[in-house]
Amino acid sequence: MQHADSLIWISGATEGIGLGLSRNVPYAEARVINLSRRTHPAIESVHLDLADPSSWNAVAAHFRETLAGFRGKRAIFVQNAHLKGMTGFAGEVPAADYARDLTANMVAPIRLGEAYLRAVIDSGYTGEAGLVMMSSASARSPYEGQSVYCAGKAALEMWVRVVRRELLQRGRETIWVTAVRPGFVDTGLTRHVAAMADRDYPVASMLRGQIERGEGVMDIDTAARHIWAALPADRSLLLFGDQVQVDRAGSPA
Incomplete structure (x- = not known):
């Protein structure tokens, strides 16, 4: 869509919550882009492999090129993708699998979020810019067998809290960031671990x-x-089906 009023990137939009987000975008005239290893049958797709850092660089370049000259109302990136696979106790699963899980599900989301914010800032875009980082109740609950997943979600939420403060300190009020704990959703990932x-x-x-x-x-x-x-978000953490509340400054209420 050449004259889109909204730019919406959703990583992992081919299944699960990402698929739900892609087919329920509430903005008219939105250009919706899937970032995934798989091509979406209905929307534009750009290759992203969470375990392959070279693909992160390609996505970062795509952010920069797409935002250059964009004059629509809003640009939003939802980092939703997760690499299914490794579940097991630390020190017991194959070392290569553990390392791949760390790269894909702990490092990649933060690198992609930072690349998006950098592209927004460098482009000089003045409309509403939002970053949604999908988290989980696992950020606060230690589940045996999910050491990387729990640690990764906890790190992601702290990253959002810090970055939100940094944006406010720099006077970048048009850019917002938030983490989302979506509650218990029936997805392929949920059924995989179950x-x-x-x-x-x-x-x-x-x-x-x-x-x-x-x-x-x-x-x-x-x-x-x-x-x-719930978007645009005025808190660092949005909760659905979860009891823990977080205030607007990003501290436990």
Whole structure:
């Protein structure tokens, strides 16, 4: 779309919450772009492999090139993608798998978020610019078998809190950042970890039971509509189906 009023990037828009977000974008005349290893059947796609840093650089260049000269109302990047695969106890899973998990699910999201903010600042874009980093209740709850996932989400939320303060200190009021804990959403990733052996992921049986009962479980479209309705965010953390509250300065309430 050559004259889009909104630019929306969603990483991992081919499945799960990312798919829900892509098909529930509330802005008219929006150019929606999927960042993923897989091509989206309905929207523009740019290759992103969370485990391949060279693809991060290509996405960063895409941010810069797309924002150059953009004069629409808003530009938003939702970092949602997650690499499924490694689940198990530290020191027991193959070292190469553990390292890949660290790269893809801990380093990549922050590198991509920073690249987007850098592109916004360097472009001189003056409209609304937003960054949404998808987090999880795992940021506050230590689940055995998910050491990288829990640590990565906790690090991501702290990164958002610090960056939000930095933007305010520099007087960049048109740029907002937030982390989102979406609650229990029925996605491929949720079902993937629920299917793990209890020995490697002790809460798997609890997840399986919750999915079977439909207890407090949202579908991807409902979750997506809740998230879009909460933007632009005035807090560093948005919670859905979670009890912990965070104030606007980014500190526990």
